[in-house]
Amino acid sequence: MNASASPLATTSSEQINAHLLHTVGVDPNRASPNELMQATAQVARAQLSKRWVATQAKERQQKARRVVYLSMEFLMGRTLSNALAALNLTDGAAQGLAEHAQKLEDIANLEPDAALGNGGLGRLAACFLDSMATLGLPSWGYGIRYEYGMFAQEIQDGCQVEYPDSWLKDGTPWEFPRADITYTVRFGGWVTHENEKAVWQSTGEVAAKAYDMVVPGHGTDKVSTLRLWKAVAPDHIDLGAFNSGDYARAASAKNEYENISWVLYPNDSTPAGRELRLKQEYFFVAASMQDLIQRHLDEHPSLHNLDEHVAIHLNDTHPAIGVAELMRILCDEHNFTWPQAWAICTKTFSYTNHTLMPEALETWPVSLMQHVLPRHLEIIFRINKEFLDHAARFLPGDHEFLKRLSLIDETGERRVRMAHLSVVGSHHINGVSALHSELLVRTIFSDFATIWPDRFTNMTNGVTPRRWLAQANPGLSALLDDTLGTGWRLDLGQLKRLEALQDNAAFAEKFRAIKRANKVRLANYIEKTTGITVSPDSLFDVQVKRIHEYKRQLLNVLHVITRYQAILADPHAPWVPRTVIFAGKAASSYQSAKSIIRLIHDVGLTINNDPRIGDKLKLVFIPNYGVSVAEIIMPGADLSEQISTAGTEASGTGNMKLALNGALTIGTDDGANIEIRQNVGDDNIFIFGLKTPEVRALKVAGYHPLNYYNNDPALKAVLDAIANGQFSPDELGRYRGLTDPLIWGGDHYMLLADYASYVATQTLVDELYRKPDQWCQRAIRNVAGMGAFSSDRTIAAYARDIWSIEPEHT
Ligand SMILES: *Cc1c(COP(=O)(O)O)cnc(C)c1O
Numbered sequence: 085m086n087a088s089a090s091p092l093a094t095t096s097s098e099q100i101n102a103h104l105l106h107t108v109g110v111d112p113n114r115a116s117p118n119e120l121m122q123a124t125a126q127v128a129r130a131q132l133s134k135r136w137v138a139t140q141a142k143e144r145q146q147k148a149r150r151v152v153y154l155s156m157e158f159l160m161g162r163t164l165s166n167a168l169a170a171l172n173l174t175d176g177a178a179q180g181l182a183e184h185a186q187k188l189e190d191i192a193n194l195e196p197d198a199a200l201g202n203g204g205l206g207r208l209a210a211c212f213l214d215s216m217a218t219l220g221l222p223s224w225g226y227g228i229r230y231e232y233g234m235f236a237q238e239i240q241d242g243c244q245v246e247y248p249d250s251w252l253k254d255g256t257p258w259e260f261p262r263a264d265i266t267y268t269v270r271f272g273g274w275v276t277h278e279n280e281k282a283v284w285q286s287t288g289e290v291a292a293k294a295y296d297m298v299v300p301g302h303g304t305d306k307v308s309t310l311r312l313w314k315a316v317a318p319d320h321i322d323l324g325a326f327n328s329g330d331y332a333r334a335a336s337a338k339n340e341y342e343n344i345s346w347v348l349y350p351n352d353s354t355p356a357g358r359e360l361r362l363k364q365e366y367f368f369v370a371a372s373m374q375d376l377i378q379r380h381l382d383e384h385p386s387l388h389n390l391d392e393h394v395a396i397h398l399n400d401t402h403p404a405i406g407v408a409e410l411m412r413i414l415c416d417e418h419n420f421t422w423p424q425a426w427a428i429c430t431k432t433f434s435y436t437n438h439t440l441m442p443e444a445l446e447t448w449p450v451s452l453m454q455h456v457l458p459r460h461l462e463i464i465f466r467i468n469k470e471f472l473d474h475a476a477r478f479l480p481g482d483h484e485f486l487k488r489l490s491l492i493d494e495t496g497e498r499r500v501r502m503a504h505l506s507v508v509g510s511h512h513i514n515g516v517s518a519l520h521s522e523l524l525v526r527t528i529f530s531d532f533a534t535i536w537p538d539r540f541t542n543m544t545n546g547v548t549p550r551r552w553l554a555q556a557n558p559g560l561s562a563l564l565d566d567t568l569g570t571g572w573r574l575d576l577g578q579l580k581r582l583e584a585l586q587d588n589a590a591f592a593e594k595f596r597a598i599k600r601a602n603k604v605r606l607a608n609y610i611e612k613t614t615g616i617t618v619s620p621d622s623l624f625d626v627q628v629k630r631i632h633e634y635k636r637q638l639l640n641v642l643h644v645i646t647r648y649q650a651i652l653a654d655p656h657a658p659w660v661p662r663t664v665i666f667a668g669k670a671a672s673s674y675q676s677a678k679s680i681i682r683l684i685h686d687v688g689l690t691i692n693n694d695p696r697i698g699d700k701l702k703l704v705f706i707p708n709y710g711v712s713v714a715e716i717i718m719p720g721a722d723l724s725e726q727i728s729t730a731g732t733e734a735s736g737t738g739n740m741k742l743a744l745n746g747a748l749t750i751g752t753d754d755g756a757n758i759e760i761r762q763n764v765g766d767d768n769i770f771i772f773g774l775k776t777p778e779v780r781a782l783k784v785a786g787y788h789p790l791n792y793y794n795n796d797p798a799l800k801a802v803l804d805a806i807a808n809g810q811f812s813p814d815e816l817g818r819y820r821g822l823t824d825p826l827i828w829g830g831d832h833y834m835l836l837a838d839y840a841s842y843v844a845t846q847t848l849v850d851e852l853y854r855k856p857d858q859w860c861q862r863a864i865r866n867v868a869g870m871g872a873f874s875s876d877r878t879i880a881a882y883a884r885d886i887w888s889i890e891p892e893h894t
Pocket residue numbers: 159202203204205207628629630709710711714735736737738739741
């Protein structure tokens with residue numbers, strides 16, 4: 085059967101018209117832009133469906149070993165442009181839309197982002213799916229089909245205001261509801277033991293319904309699947325209550341369980357909704373495990389060889405309950421002995437850690453877990469007992485060692501340490517940059533590394549060049565195609581060949597014109613979203629990422645104010661005009677982060693409206709940062725701010741996207757910045773500030789931020805200006821909550837210690853920017869060096885070293 089909407093429709097243009105008529109249900113001659121977007125999506129969807137069916141058939145027939153990637157977050161962004169590119173439909177769709185007097189770019193921009201994640205961790209999962217499909221890895225991503233994704237951020241009077249992001253309100257052409265694929269997930273109750281057999285008497289249950297998003301590979305017909313679970317109450321409404329007129333009660337039973345897939349919780353939130361979050365974690369893990377077990381049993385007689393056919397990866401600890409769930413399934417439902425089951429388990433799971441910061445390590449109160457998942461808690465206690473018996477042999481009699489290793493934190497309210505459960509249950513544990521992986525085994529997992537040194541490894545993050553270069557930066561992509569051929573999309577290492585062109589004036593001229601055009605596009609976007617006019621001739625200095633104290637947006641603001649004061653003091657000096665650009669969301673409960681957003685706006689109001697400053701300095705905050713906004717910002721950046729306190733940023737991927745698009749990095753010796761430096765060369769990056777060992781040494785020796793404040797007049801002037809209300813004349817003390825912790829509160833992230841080095845390095849940035857040829861040459865060197873940061877490289881390494889899965893080349 086022909087998969088297009090009409091057997092006569094062969095060109096994309098005809099298919100768009102056919103879908104307008106048959107699928108969208110409108111007169112093709114009167115279709116609105118939104119209806120054209122729907123119809124264009126349907127053209128791609130038909131092809132995705134065919135590829136999905138073919139991929140599944142092949143993998144079934146081969147009984148392929150598959151990777152299952154469990155993640156609470158997938159920050160997918162928009163789908164249309166990426167799908168058209170992967171399917172080689174871009175030109176046809178553009179032509180078809182031109183016949184309706186529309187540009188593909190404008191139509192694509194109508195699609196809402198699928199923002200099912202907070203930030204880097206969720207975007208990493210999305211880049212990984214793209215690479216898994218492109219490498220032809222038999223692979224499944226599993227997560228939650230949040231009705232409301234990451235909140236939409238608006239700015240009112242300089243303050244962040246959150247709105248629900250109802251990305252599904254008009255439906256989406258990109259999901260395939262699998263009405264037949266439904267599993268029951270149980271909660272609560274108690275456990276009975278009969279003849280050595282545990283029986284979980286649960287008291288609540290919810291159905292998990294599957295919705296698939298098909299992720300196309302590039303340069304292959306292979307696809308990957310993102311299967312998202314929706315929570316549906318088992319009995320839709322309490323009909324008894326309904327018939328007796330109690331509509332609230334009739335609906336409440338439905339809501340009590342369906343709210344599991346309503347909202348994405350910020351990972352850095354407060355206790356509010358903690359129980360719901362635990363239920364979410366178990367909900368999607370339990371449904372995914374049932375699904376993968378069903379698939380296994382369709383192809384194999386029993387679960388004894390499960391570990392040979394599936395690799396389950398935990399993207400951070402959020403799905404760690406999966407370890408206990410697999411033990412429960414094997415022991416309680418399939419009658420495996422504990423040792424048999426445990427052997428399978430530890431050959432199946434692997435785990436990526438994403439943070440070293442103790443406050444970000446996930447733990448659950450034992451009492452809450454007892455309430456929600458009583459059988460899993462029993463299993464965790466047993467895993468812990470067996471593990472501690474094993475560990476005791478390494479340092480006999482060392483009780484502190486065992487206390488540190490235990491899956492249960494016994495200090496204060498007893499809590500389950502999900503990172504420990506993940507480590508004990510996994511055959512490989514990785515960090516996400518060389519530095520981070522090294523720090524993992526030297527700090528939070530050092531005791532585990534004593535027992536299992538070979539379990540720990542590194543997998544430096546990467547980003548997909550299809551979205552972050554080919555799609556986001558069509559200008560540079562065309563130049564690369566002309567210069568290198570088109571192969572860089574699938575082999576980013578080919579960018580290395582640009583090094584030979586760094587002195588080629590004609591190439592540099594084109595490279596610069598493209599950056600300039602991207603800056604114009606970004607300037608227009610800034611004008612549209614903030615009302616502020618910025619000059620594309622100024623240096624675009626960009627810090628875009630979640631707002632967090634460790635990422636030190638505040639240090640950036642200190643520099644901006646320093647520069648403002650310096651310009652006022654010496655207005656006729658040859659200042660390099662700068663536009664400082666921020667974007668990022670603050671968790672709704674994170675008051676300091678919200679205060680930083682407000683400070684950026686207050687300082688921007690002062691500077692941008694000061695006639696003495698003009699174009700010498702502008703400060704803007706682009707609202708509602710997300711994948712699609714990032715696709716506009718990254719190509720237009722000159723300078724990439726990656727200024728976390730050394731030792732706090734696990735990797736970063738924003739740093740990679742920006743350098744790949746020709747921005748120079750100003751950054752600390754942290755995360756993947758270190759590897760970016762190694763790849764682009766010391767002369768093509770600005771590294772400043774304390775290094776990780778120096779941070780530690782200073783803390784040990786005694787860090788006294790007050791000394792920096794007293795001894796550096798420029799620093800004192802900036803902090804005093806903020807603290808005394810120069811930027812908040814209507815409320816003088818508004819920012820004491822930000823400045824007091826720096827000066828008097830120990831300055832946890834050591835902004836004051838790095839301030840002088842940062843400001844001095846910003847002067848070096850200006851000096852280089854005054855020499856456009858040299859700046860351009862270094863920008864080219866950055867692009868040339870970024871081949872190593874393709875997520876294809878990362879995924880190939882996971883497949884080879886952790887999952888033992890052959891990428892299938894077609
Ligand atoms: C890449 C990306 C991030 C991660 O940025 P970092 O600078 O690595 O923290 C967060 N959000 C979005 C939308 C991204 O595209």
